[in-house]
Amino acid sequence: DHIEEDTLLVFRSTIYPGTTNIVCDRLEDAGHEVGEDVYVTFAPERIAQHKAFEEVVGLPQLIGAPDDESYERTADVFETFLEADCLRLNPTEAELGKLFTNMYRYLTFAAANEFYLIADSFATHHDVNIHKILDKTGQDYPRFDVPDPGANVGGPCLTKDGWFLVDNIPYNELVSTAYQINEGMPAQIIGRMADKAPEPEKVTVLGMTFKGNSDDTRNSVSFKMEKQLRMKGYGQPVEIEPNVEGFDDWDDVAGSDWVVLMTPHDEFADFETVREHVDNEDCLYCDIWGLWEEAKHESDNGYFFGYELADERAAAEEVAR
CATH class of the missing domain: 3.40.50.720 (NAD(P)-binding Rossmann-like Domain)
Structure with a gap:
């Protein structure tokens, strides 16, 4: 109800893969033409806590876009302050890319903790x-x-x-x-x-x-x-x-x-x-x-x-x- 003609809708928070496409379908069902009168992308935050001002400018921005015009309009927004590149994916690819980034860090920390536990099993003797x-x-x-x-x-x-x-x-x-x-x-x-x-x-x-x-x-x-x-x-x-x-x-x-x-x-x-x-x-x-x-x-x-x-x-x- 709050989407007007010529609106650009950009998702920033981490979301379940496929969510952006579901929103596009809902907008189509409501009578909008995505890429024609409304524009939708998933462009996730990629910053670490305490480094927002540095990294929001300096890191490449993923843009998951279902069509060319949605990508271009989103890139135009980010390029007003971005010093790095805008990198295009489709929406689900970008959603997965954001999740992969976070999980790679979590898996790496888990590997370090598993190494610790293995070492600890030998430490006593x-x-x-x-x-x-x-x-x-x-x-x-x-x-x-x-x-x-x-x-x-x-x-x-x-x-x-x-x-x-x-x-x-x-x-x-x-x-x-x-x-x-x-x-x-x-x-x-x-x-x-x-x-x-x-x-x-x-x-x-x-x-x-x-x-x-x-x-x-x-x-x-x-x-x-x-x-x-x-x-x-x-x-x-x-x-x-x-x-x-x-x-x-x-x-x-x-x-x-x-x-x-x-x-x-x-x-x-x-x-x-x-x-x-x-x-x-x-x-x-x-x-x-x-x-x-x-x-x-x-x-x-x-x-x-x-x-x-x-x-x-x-x-x-x-x-x-």
Whole structure:
């Protein structure tokens, strides 16, 4: 009812493949001629959070168009600010391309987390550290570009987009397994920490947003961590989130028995500051991101006690003296 003659309708949000064509059919049923009196395209956002102003100008723009005129009119809009190219596809190709982009990232993160879990299965008896493996194996080598594993791979886009792709295909194991791996990291972490330091009286979770230096909590795996800690009987964890109001204060961290780094915010990068807030050398820390350089290559595959670093620091100071 709101579409007038000479209207250009551009979809930007991620949508189910085939949606643009369905809209075109509905417009035709309503008496419009797509490409003649109304124009429709799917031109998805391709930006990363916190990089919108840079990437909306600098990245090529996909335009899924059912006809030449719809493409030209959409390209005319983007070319008023775009410094890159407009790339034409048909609508369903563009819808799939957007989903493929997001799922490729999610699958890559799942591969990194699976590598982490495999390494962790050897860590107890063979002194294995995932970051040493990834850093040394990928150094100056062109065919092993693996991201760091992460405790919190989620968010509003990556978590859901795979289900758009596998809804109607029989061979959906890759996407569904990636979801199970990434969403299953809290259970893996809790199990490992319970083996090393059973029955914590106080647990702190660092970071409740779904990515570092963000204030967006949507689909953050941190909330799954919080829920599983309570279900295991460890009580309500202390939740530190510097980018969102309403969470706990640093004063609440004191005396923690476990500290789990879920989201690698810049505010958490200085381990010494975190350790001072915790004020418990027997605390067990988990950082599978490798954010804390003090322990990245020296930890037990991301797990270490506070006294271990304190002993190393004292030894280093003695050597310096």
